[in-house]
Amino acid sequence: MRRVRAFFFIALALVVVTIPARPADAQTQPTDVQAAPAAPAASSVAGPVVDQGIGSLLAKGQRPDVIVRFRGRADLGSARAMAYGARGRSVYQALKAQAEQSQSAVRQQLERRHRRSPSSRGYTVLWIDNSLLIPEADEAVLDTLRQAADVESIRLDRAIPPPFEPLAEAPPTLRAAGSNIAHVRAPEVWARGYRGEGIVVANIDSGVRYTHQTLFRSYRGFTGTAFDHDYAWYDPYEHTAEPRRNGGHGTHTMGTIVGDDGSGNQIGVAPGARWIACVGSALDGSLYFSGLIECGQFMLAPTDTDGNNPDPDRRPAVVNNSWGGCGSVYEDFYEGVIDAWIAAGIVPVFSNGNNTNCGYPAPPGLNTVGSPGRSGKVLGIGSTGTSDGLYAAHSNQGPTDDFSPGYPTYPDHRGFPDLKPNVSAPGVNIRSAGDASDGGYAGGTGTSMSAPHVTGLVALMWQAAPCLVGDTATTGALIMETANPIAYASGSSSDGPGNVPNQATGWGEIDALTAIDTAIVACGPHGALAGTVVAGDTGQPVAGARLVFHGPRPYALLGDPSGAFARELAAGDYSVDIAAFGYAPTTRTVTVSAGQPTTLAVELAPTPRNTLSGIVTDGTTGWPLHARIHIAQPGGSTQTWSDPQTGAYAIALPAGHDYTLTASPTVSGYWPGSAAVTGLSADMSLPFGLTADTIACTAPGYAGGGGMYEDFEAGALPPGWTRSTDRPGWAGWEFGEDLGSGHFVIPPHGHYAASNDDARPLTSIARRERLITPPLTIEANGQLRYASAYSGGFGLLASIEASTDGGATWTAVASPIATGSVDAPQWRRETVDLSGYAGQTIRLAFRTDDGGGWASGWAIDDVHVSPPCGPPGPGALVLGRVIDSALGSGGLDGATVAVAGGAAPATTASSADAALGAGWYTLHASAGTRMLRVRLPPYADLERSVDVPVSGVVRIDFDFAAPGVADRIFLQGFE
Numbered sequence: 001m002r003r004v005r006a007f008f009f010i011a012l013a014l015v016v017v018t019i020p021a022r023p024a025d026a027q028t029q030p031t032d033v034q035a036a037p038a039a040p041a042a043s044s045v046a047g048p049v050v051d052q053g054i055g056s057l058l059a060k061g062q063r064p065d066v067i068v069r070f071r072g073r074a075d076l077g078s079a080r081a082m083a084y085g086a087r088g089r090s091v092y093q094a095l096k097a098q099a100e101q102s103q104s105a106v107r108q109q110l111e112r113r114h115r116r117s118p119s120s121r122g123y124t125v126l127w128i129d130n131s132l133l134i135p136e137a138d139e140a141v142l143d144t145l146r147q148a149a150d151v152e153s154i155r156l157d158r159a160i161p162p163p164f165e166p167l168a169e170a171p172p173t174l175r176a177a178g179s180n181i182a183h184v185r186a187p188e189v190w191a192r193g194y195r196g197e198g199i200v201v202a203n204i205d206s207g208v209r210y211t212h213q214t215l216f217r218s219y220r221g222f223t224g225t226a227f228d229h230d231y232a233w234y235d236p237y238e239h240t241a242e243p244r245r246n247g248g249h250g251t252h253t254m255g256t257i258v259g260d261d262g263s264g265n266q267i268g269v270a271p272g273a274r275w276i277a278c279v280g281s282a283l284d285g286s287l288y289f290s291g292l293i294e295c296g297q298f299m300l301a302p303t304d305t306d307g308n309n310p311d312p313d314r315r316p317a318v319v320n321n322s323w324g325g326c327g328s329v330y331e332d333f334y335e336g337v338i339d340a341w342i343a344a345g346i347v348p349v350f351s352n353g354n355n356t357n358c359g360y361p362a363p364p365g366l367n368t369v370g371s372p373g374r375s376g377k378v379l380g381i382g383s384t385g386t387s388d389g390l391y392a393a394h395s396n397q398g399p400t401d402d403f404s405p406g407y408p409t410y411p412d413h414r415g416f417p418d419l420k421p422n423v424s425a426p427g428v429n430i431r432s433a434g435d436a437s438d439g440g441y442a443g444g445t446g447t448s449m450s451a452p453h454v455t456g457l458v459a460l461m462w463q464a465a466p467c468l469v470g471d472t473a474t475t476g477a478l479i480m481e482t483a484n485p486i487a488y489a490s491g492s493s494s495d496g497p498g499n500v501p502n503q504a505t506g507w508g509e510i511d512a513l514t515a516i517d518t519a520i521v522a523c524g525p526h527g528a529l530a531g532t533v534v535a536g537d538t539g540q541p542v543a544g545a546r547l548v549f550h551g552p553r554p555y556a557l558l559g560d561p562s563g564a565f566a567r568e569l570a571a572g573d574y575s576v577d578i579a580a581f582g583y584a585p586t587t588r589t590v591t592v593s594a595g596q597p598t599t600l601a602v603e604l605a606p607t608p609r610n611t612l613s614g615i616v617t618d619g620t621t622g623w624p625l626h627a628r629i630h631i632a633q634p635g636g637s638t639q640t641w642s643d644p645q646t647g648a649y650a651i652a653l654p655a656g657h658d659y660t661l662t663a664s665p666t667v668s669g670y671w672p673g674s675a676a677v678t679g680l681s682a683d684m685s686l687p688f689g690l691t692a693d694t695i696a697c698t699a700p701g702y703a704g705g706g707g708m709y710e711d712f713e714a715g716a717l718p719p720g721w722t723r724s725t726d727r728p729g730w731a732g733w734e735f736g737e738d739l740g741s742g743h744f745v746i747p748p749h750g751h752y753a754a755s756n757d758d759a760r761p762l763t764s765i766a767r768r769e770r771l772i773t774p775p776l777t778i779e780a781n782g783q784l785r786y787a788s789a790y791s792g793g794f795g796l797l798a799s800i801e802a803s804t805d806g807g808a809t810w811t812a813v814a815s816p817i818a819t820g821s822v823d824a825p826q827w828r829r830e831t832v833d834l835s836g837y838a839g840q841t842i843r844l845a846f847r848t849d850d851g852g853g854w855a856s857g858w859a860i861d862d863v864h865v866s867p868p869c870g871p872p873g874p875g876a877l878v879l880g881r882v883i884d885s886a887l888g889s890g891g892l893d894g895a896t897v898a899v900a901g902g903a904a905p906a907t908t909a910s911s912a913d914a915a916l917g918a919g920w921y922t923l924h925a926s927a928g929t930r931m932l933r934v935r936l937p938p939y940a941d942l943e944r945s946v947d948v949p950v951s952g953v954v955r956i957d958f959d960f961a962a963p964g965v966a967d968r969i970f971l972q973g974f975e
Contacts, residue, residue, distance in 0.1 A: 194568075214261045535606055878923050883958070929945060
């Protein structure tokens with residue numbers, strides 16, 4: 001069952017993403033979404049304000065997602081006087097404490113009376129807004145909330161519909177700064193030595209293609225050789241382990257902030273800055289209020305990809321928000337996030353919105369700016385042309401009804417508190433990073449394209465003028481003061497003399513060079529400090545060291561993966577505290593001279609270490625496997641790789657700490673393996689015997705496929721399958737990717753099938769449902785293999801039945817194993833022996849029975865009926881590289897490597913392991929003398945004969961530049 005949320009008809013500044021809209025059915029959206037509403041209608045009940053729409057949805061048998069806001073607001077005022085690092089921690093702690101105090105009673109009721117917990121996603125704490133997201137709230141839950149004295153309001157979790165305008169393909173290379181970048185004078189700032197180094201920027205958007213050639217180097221999740229997405233990426237909807245995308249909008253906006261391919265193709269304003277991101281849109285493309293708030297929370301205190309271990313010291317300097325609304329009255333749903341960001345010293349940048357998204361004419365006219373860009377506390381950004389400095393007619397206009405309070409907390413409005421936008425930037429045919437490939441580019445038009453110019457400008461200013469770090473008010477004021485005026489007659493009575501400022505372009509178009517120069521003067525004398533942090537015993541870089549400066553002005557920063565750090569500092573004497581995980585902290589002193597570069601080299605003494613080592617193997621065949629070993633450690637993570645020929649790995653880790661190791665094989669067809677170490681106190685061996693995925697059955701040499709396979713990815717009843725139910729008015733088993741509910745939380749698994757009793761109204765006292773396969777002829781040793789999510793909660797009975805008479809009678813053959821908690825099962829692979837039906841044609845049924853009352857549910861996926869998937873006979877893995885040494889040492893991707901008369905061929909590809917590089921392949925060959933053939937047009941085919949042992953690994957590297965010989969042959973045999 002899809003979650004029920006109301007749509008907030010918003011004109012996004014996202015004008016360049018095409019995302020399919022959510023189906024307009026009675027289960028998923030109300031029908032009254034054609035007008036741009038003002039503040040949500042609400043009615044007073046006993047205590048909290050409650051959206052009227054909640055009652056109407058309940059009356060229709062639906063369970064809406066709601067956001068519950070609590071009374072009480074944290075006092076954040078004192079944080080503004082603190083040093084930047086302490087300031088972020090203070091804001092985070094105050095907000096968390098307020099949420100704990102206000103929400104504790106309701107959270108206890110949700111867990112005890114309604115069996116909802118945060119671990120099962122029964123509710124999500126939005127501490128930044130003193131709110132809770134409660135998905136699929138029923139009448140009983142809402143009754144609890146209405147009676148709670150601490151609840152201020154209960155509102156629908158509304159959604160911003162996905163945008164519609166697509167990106168247009170742009171030329172792949174330019175080898176120069178884009179005309180829009182040059183127009184705002186960013187290259188002139190770079191020539192002064194300011195590119196945004198040391199500053200972290202962020203966007204909340206549709207996700208980012210983090211591997212794009214203009215973005216991966218500046219991604220904070222890039223370690224220099226691999227990717228670690230903790231504290232660099234967050235998905236509040238699916239909690240994905242790596243960045244996902246709903247179209248190219250977020251990639252495009254991030255490109256305009258930082259994009260640079262390192263070869264002169266410069267699309268970003270601040271190419272030296274580092275970036276992080278949070279995806280604001282769900283899988284259906286819509287931006288839900290709850291997801292946007294949770295993204296705002298991540299920005300204040302970044303977490304690992306699971307949402308755990310928040311660290312406000314890793315917050316960005318500025319957040320780009322190229323999204324917003326169409327309403328003509330200010331909507332305050334993001335007010336808590338904005339207040340928290342500003343209190344923590346984060347600059348909030350919002351686009352003003354576009355006429356096309358709202359159905360306005362061009363130009364759209366006055367009072368068309370939407371929320372949150374309508375807030376008087378944020379920097380609202382309008383559009384000019386690509387490089388003409390003139391108002392762009394798509395750009396929505398002010399004034400706003402949410403007046404800016406002005407100094408000292410917010411930018412000086414200079415007598416124009418209702419001004420929106422505040423400034424403008426290029427927003428027509430902006431060329432930036434494309435989403436189709438790592439080397440693609442796209443053009444886009446809209447205020448979404450304008451706002452990132454300002455976000456990048458903040459990074460340049462904070463590097464050049466470090467006294468501005470955390471000073472959001474002065475930063476915003478300087479951007480407005482240094483803009484180039486654009487006299488435009490908007491028709492507003494609040495426009496300034498000579499139409500400057502005005503409600504179409506604000507104070508004018510940004511001028512990066514003038515803004516930098518003015519900022520430097522405002523900060524007074526300063527100098528550049530740079531250095532590296534290395535290990536005292538080896539001289540190797542120490543990544544991510546934390547440096548805290550005590551002196552004329554306090555500063556804090558993190559070293560990059562190469563151990564380097566750089567920052568502009570106010571001139572004077574500093575004491576610097578340096579610390580990193582696994583090293584003894586130290587303190588150094590340094591004097592920064594005005595206008596002069598200063599170098600600080602730091603050596604850290606390592607704390608005692610112990611070595612974790614082991615071998616990664618196929619747990620059945622015993623052959624070694626190449627795998628990435630990810631090690632979660634306090635405050636972060638590290639990684640190493642197993643050797644592809646021996647499977648061996650070893651890594652020295654600081655003693656006395658807890659670690660979790662996950663071995664993820666690069667060879668397809670295996671499940672990762674995990675192991676935990678508590679209080680590492682001695683060298684130890686930790687081997688991994690990995691299990692082949694016997695449902696997919698794609699591990700090299702494994703066989704037993706064929707038969708019937710169904711993955712339900714079509715999202716509908718598969719051809720030849722049938723379903724039955726004894727509940728009138730219901731079809732029975734459902735198909736989709738979001739079929740869970742409050743007491744049956746289904747983890748993500750793509751599309752699957754589910755029988756969810758919890759999601760049905762209690763209109764009958766019994767419900768039995770079957771999902772029935774087509775007729776199946778069972779071979780000798782036949783098996784059913786499938787994925788199951790079943791908790792056995794609240795009395796639900798589940799079983800697998802077989803029928804040999806076309807469904808007239810059924811016999812139970814197995815039951816699923818319960819996993820997870822009572823209302824939140826985990827996915828598990830199940831196998832059922834069908835050898836007793838060998839030679840017969842049968843049907844199988846997945847049957848649920850609620851026992852005559854309310855129960856939970858059962859979900860299944862990847863149903864496979866076939867002979868058992870098993871390991872190969874005597875033979876070995878064959879692996880190696882394909883190169884052309886005449887072209888250098890790099891490998892050749894895309895070559896086909898096959899064993900004559902053997903199983904499926906392999907295609908060479910680049911390995912994420914930098915030690916292996918490109919041109920890598922792995923396949924299986926049976927024992928004996930075998931012929932290998934390599935094909936990569938236009939090269940002539942290569943053939944090699946090799947003696948394959950009965951087990952183990954054979955390595956053969958092929959060189960198209962020397963076709964007469966195989967470069968190297970290594971045998972690692974296991975008799």
